[in-house]
Amino acid sequence: MSSTKAWLRSFWPAPMAISKSQQAVSCLGAFFGLSFTAWFCHSVLGASSLWLIAPMGASAVLLFAVPSSPLAQPWSILGGCVVSALVGVSCARWLGHSGWVAGLAGGLAIGLMFALRCLHPPGGAVALSAVLAGEPVAQLGYHFVVFPVAINAAAMLLIALLFNNLLQRRYPHRASDHHNPHKTIDALPRDRVGFTPDDLDAVLNARGELLDIARDDLEEILRQTEERAYRRRFGEIRCGDIMSEDVLSVGAQTSVSAALTIMLEHRLSALPVINQSKQLQGMLSLHDVVATADVQGTCESIMQRHVLTCKSDWPVSYLLESLGSSVEHRMPVLGENKVLLGIVTQTDLVAALYRSALERAG
Incomplete structure (x- = not known):
């Protein structure tokens, strides 16, 4: 009888996870x-x-x-x-x-x-x-x-x-680029632990049936599910909890040579570029300096204007994806009106995850 009820319930439509606006x-x-x-x-x-x-x-x-x-x-x-x-x-x-x-x-x-x-x-x-x-x-x-x-x-x-x-819908639907940004054959860090794209392909091939969802969308959904499960298990550590607040920075009109001196003196690979209101304007990296070989110009002329950033109340799980699949090893933490509050690095992230694992083990 229970199997009959379950079979009959299967005719009832499942809820659709789509917003009213969509x-x-x-x-x-x-x-x-x-x-x-x-x-x-x-x-x-x-x-x-x-x-x-x-x-x-x-x-x-x-x-x-x-x-x-x-x-x-x-x-x-x-x-x-x-x-x-x-x-x-x-x-x-x-x-x-x-x-x-x-x-x-x-x-x-x-x-x-x-x-x-x-x-x-x-x-x-x-x-x-x-x-x-x-x-x-x-x-x-x-x-x-x-x-x-x-x-x-x-x-x-x-x-x-x-x-x-x-309406900024991705159409035609294009597969997301998950290639190693360093142009090596190594998989992205996120693909070295947990399920890999090859694992997903093997499962899909074993099923042998057509699914009405793009493969990269399915992979992204699974990874976001993993991230959500991680937050539930280990708690909500925020970016503001682990960021460095005493951040060295330069102005847009600072000379590249002066910025390079600061980076070498403090063993930094990049510096945030801010204005007088401490609003982030961009990031200047050693790579930018070496690539241009122009130390006489200003930071504004060679800095990266499109920078990955986060907010202080965002969970650090956001950083796992952003810092793990790009060439960036640090992320500015911004407050209201793009005011720079601090910097989160890969080292900060690893230390936070290590401490969280120790606390749970204890």
Whole structure:
């Protein structure tokens, strides 16, 4: 009886972890995408022709509601729709318009989309439409592949590119760069302990089924889960708890030679550059000095302006990712209005984690 109840409960929809704002954005994107496609294709093809096909509604769900899905990428929608239309039209022309032909077209379309790495669920509907949509599609023949299928798909993709990027959604979805910033063959520090990308690939290959999530997204979710579990287990040590507060710094107009003297005297590899209000302007490193070989100029001319920073109340687990996968070995800690409060280094982080482990062991 309990197994029957569990089976019945599986029909109940699981909660969707998506914010109300993203739900609204998805609806708005689908409205713009379908409206533009309808207007554009009607203008180009005219009212007497088939100018918008129903599978575009399903494409809108993917392009605007789940744009990070592998099934929603540009090649997926273009290749998937065009290939499926070719299959559907061919099956209808040579085998007729019966139900079994529609099933054959759908199966062949899926097979080709797998082979060409352009799996797009609405493609199955496109193949069926080519077989069962009736006389208007039959008269178009292979023209159906271009007008309206390819035109519809291209118009939808154009709006998806503009809309998603305007709202700072990562589309097309690109894999995150996890290469060693030092350009050596060593794995990133975070990949040397715990699960590795190879472990994840092995598990995915063993499962042998398609997951509707990009591999790098899945890896990032797992790593953030590890980080959250770490914070729960070891407590919340904050960046402000371990930072160095007596920080040497220079001004933007300080000469590079003067800054170099400070770094050599105090055995520092970098210095924060601040203004009179102690607001961070950038970071000057020995690498910057050596790379330019210009000690007569000012710090402002060679400093790095885009600097990784943190807040004093942020958990140190944030530093594990940031300091462990970049060339930076230190991070400025900022207060209100970008005022420099201190510096956290890799050494500070290691010491804090070591002390936390000793306290738990004791």
